[in-house]
Amino acid sequence: MISYVWLSLIVFSFIAAIINGTFYELSASIISSGTDAVQLCIKLLGMLCLWSGLMNIAEKSGLTNLISKLFSPLFSLLFPRLKNNKHIMGPVSMNITANLLGLGNAATPLGIEAMKRMKEVSPLDRTASNEMIRFVVLNTAAIHIFPTTVAVLRQSYGSANPFDIVIPAWISSMVTLSCGLLMTRLLERERWKR
Amino acid sequence: MEKISNLILPVIVVVIVVFGAVKKINVFDCFIEGAKKGLVTFTNILPVLTALIVAVGMMRGSGGLDLITKIFSPIAKLLGIPIQVLPLCIISPISGSGSIAVFEDILRNYGPDSIAGRVASVIAGSSETTLYTTTVYYGSVGITRTRHTIPSALIADLVNFVISSLIVKITFA
Numbered sequence: 001m002i003s004y005v006w007l008s009l010i011v012f013s014f015i016a017a018i019i020n021g022t023f024y025e026l027s028a029s030i031i032s033s034g035t036d037a038v039q040l041c042i043k044l045l046g047m048l049c050l051w052s053g054l055m056n057i058a059e060k061s062g063l064t065n066l067i068s069k070l071f072s073p074l075f076s077l078l079f080p081r082l083k084n085n086k087h088i089m090g091p092v093s094m095n096i097t098a099n100l101l102g103l104g105n106a107a108t109p110l111g112i113e114a115m116k117r118m119k120e121v122s123p124l125d126r127t128a129s130n131e132m133i134r135f136v137v138l139n140t141a142a143i144h145i146f147p148t149t150v151a152v153l154r155q156s157y158g159s160a161n162p163f164d165i166v167i168p169a170w171i172s173s174m175v176t177l178s179c180g181l182l183m184t185r186l187l188e189r190e191r192w193k194r
Numbered sequence: 195m196e197k198i199s200n201l202i203l204p205v206i207v208v209v210i211v212v213f214g215a216v217k218k219i220n221v222f223d224c225f226i227e228g229a230k231k232g233l234v235t236f237t238n239i240l241p242v243l244t245a246l247i248v249a250v251g252m253m254r255g256s257g258g259l260d261l262i263t264k265i266f267s268p269i270a271k272l273l274g275i276p277i278q279v280l281p282l283c284i285i286s287p288i289s290g291s292g293s294i295a296v297f298e299d300i301l302r303n304y305g306p307d308s309i310a311g312r313v314a315s316v317i318a319g320s321s322e323t324t325l326y327t328t329t330v331y332y333g334s335v336g337i338t339r340t341r342h343t344i345p346s347a348l349i350a351d352l353v354n355f356v357i358s359s360l361i362v363k364i365t366f367a
Contacts, residue, residue: 002289002326009249009258016258029255030248037244040298041236049232054207056228057214057221099322105235112334119335127339128332133346136331140324140347141354146206147319153298154315159306163199168312168361169319175357176320180350187342 040153047152055103068097078138078181079131088117092135099142111139130188137180143173239291246295253281254299273352275359278303278310282317283355287324287348294318312366316358324351 017026058064072093076083083089091114098107115132122129128136147169154162214221253259259281266284267277275283278300285292297318304310324347332340 002292005285005288005292006245006249009253013249013252013256013258016253016261017256019261020257022256025255025257026252027255029251033248033251034244036251036298037240037247040247040294041240041243044239045232045236048235049229052232052235053225053227053229054210056231057219057224058210060224061210061214061217061219063210063213105231108330111331115331115335119337126337128337128341128343132332132337133341133343136328136340136343137346137350139331140322140327141350142322144319146202147315149294150297150315150319151203153294153301154306154311157301157306157311159311161196161199162306163203164196164366165312165315165319165362166199166202168358168365169316172316172354172358172361173320176350176354179353180346183346183349184342187346 043156044149044152047148051102051148055101055106058101059106064094064097064101064103067100068093071097078134082118082121082131085121088114088121091117096138096142099139100145102144102146102148107139107142111135130184133188134181134184137184138177141173141177141180143170143177242291243295246289246292247298250281250292250295250299273356273359274363275355276310276313279313279317279355279359282314283351286317286321287351288326290323290326293321293323309362309366312362313359316362317355320358321351321354324348 013026017023055064072089075093075096076089079089079092082092091110095107095110095114098104098110114135118129118132118135122132147166150165150169151162154165211221214224250259253262262284263277263280266280270277270280270283282293282296282300285296297314300314301311306312306315324344328340328343328347332338332343
């Protein structure tokens with residue numbers, strides 16, 4: 001997928017340069033982009049290490065587990081059919097917690113585990129069950145307690161207050177999440193009971 | 195609100211470190227061990243970001259980005275999304291690294307405290323890569339019929355763009 005996107009961006013740029021006669025600008029941007037990429041990564045590196053370090057402490061000390069336990073009643077509300085199934089709800093709440101803390105690398109394997117366990121109880125073979133759909137949608141609209149990358153980049157471009165978008169981002173993701181879940185509810189018509 | 199925002203990060207840092215110490219963990223060593231993983235992530239994302247930043251840079255340099263923005267601007271106006279943020283809306287469901295590349299481009303060109311910069315920040319801080327997540331999760335369990343997953347997630351993304359624009363206008367205008 002991303003391969004096609006990349007290809008089309010490059011080809012489209014070339015076509016646009018023919019239309020606009022902007023080959024000088026195009027050449028200049030190709031040369032400067034390599035440096036830009038390295039500079040961007042350097043900017044992110046510090047926070048990346050800091051955050052990974054902190055989250056390692058959170059994981060080893062059991063804080064992540066604790067948060068996941070605190071939130072699990074809330075997650076049970078979202079999956080009424082699975083709420084008594086600890087085998088499934090375990091990875092589900094760990095996955096959501098990891099997302100909340102911005103631990104993308106930890107969240108993905110937990111999410112996959114949750115999907116596998118949901119599939120075990122689903123009567124459908126290659127078709128997604130309602131629970132799976134709700135879970136995936138939940139993952140595509142994750143709330144981050146602290147959007148680190150955003151804050152770092154804002155600061156590096158001289159924002160007066162790089163953190164002032166954190167609360168608006170929470171509100172926005174909560175509304176988004178509710179809409180996503182509402183959509184899954186509305187489109188659920190097709191029952192999978194059989 | 196600004197005061198609360200400034201509190202979030204320090205509180206997170208203190209809670210994590212103190213909780214670790216209470217649980218008798220060598221917090222310093224543990225931090226170092228984790229920070230090394232950050233370095234691994236760095237080497238993983240550098241090549242990807244290079245590829246995408248070159249593509250985004252080419253789009254901007256050639257004027258292709260302006261062309262796309264012009265095409266979609268009537269829809270954006272209708273939904274109240276600043277047109278400068280449109281490229282981010284287009285790429286964010288597809289690629290996480292692509293979003294970072296476009297997000298940086300917006301901050302550089304319009305500034306982080308402009309309306310466009312703030313809307314882009316809120317969007318970047320509140321969305322995940324829909325198509326990537328869907329592919330990985332369903333792919334891992336061999337599910338091909340995803341029913342209403344993608345429509346639901348994409349509608350949620352669209353709502354996110356609209357709400358983010360609205361919130362920024364209310365909070366910072």
